[in-house]
Amino acid sequence: MDISVSKYLSPGSSRTRANHSIKFLPLSTSTSYYRHSFFPSIIATWNNLPASIAESPDLVSFKRGLATTRF
Template identity: 40%
Template sequence: MPPYVTPPTRLTRHLHPLSFRQIPTPNNYYKFSFYPATIVLWNSLPANIVQAPTLDQFRLGVTKLDHSF
């Protein structure tokens, strides 16, 4: 992983233990690039899905999520 993808300095009740610190993005062209966009999506996942013990359970949890925004 790139050095700028780091864990948060302080966990809140809205973050799960495997969260990453959001990368500040001054421009939209960078905001929607891979790492900044993926970190936002990863941090929005519920902790029980992120901490799933197997890849199959993770996939099942993600497919059951409501993906409408």
């Protein structure tokens, strides 16, 4: 079962620092407990990916890009 991206994530604006076109707005959190959990923290990680990885045409090239790139 797929997760509905539009239900949980909002597209990023041009003001975010991501260098690719598939970016998301960070979630606002009221507690540090939630802020450092997986879901909110992974948005920052995703937005910092290089365009060559984030815009990969398929899962195989996405995984290959992650395995060969240092962050």
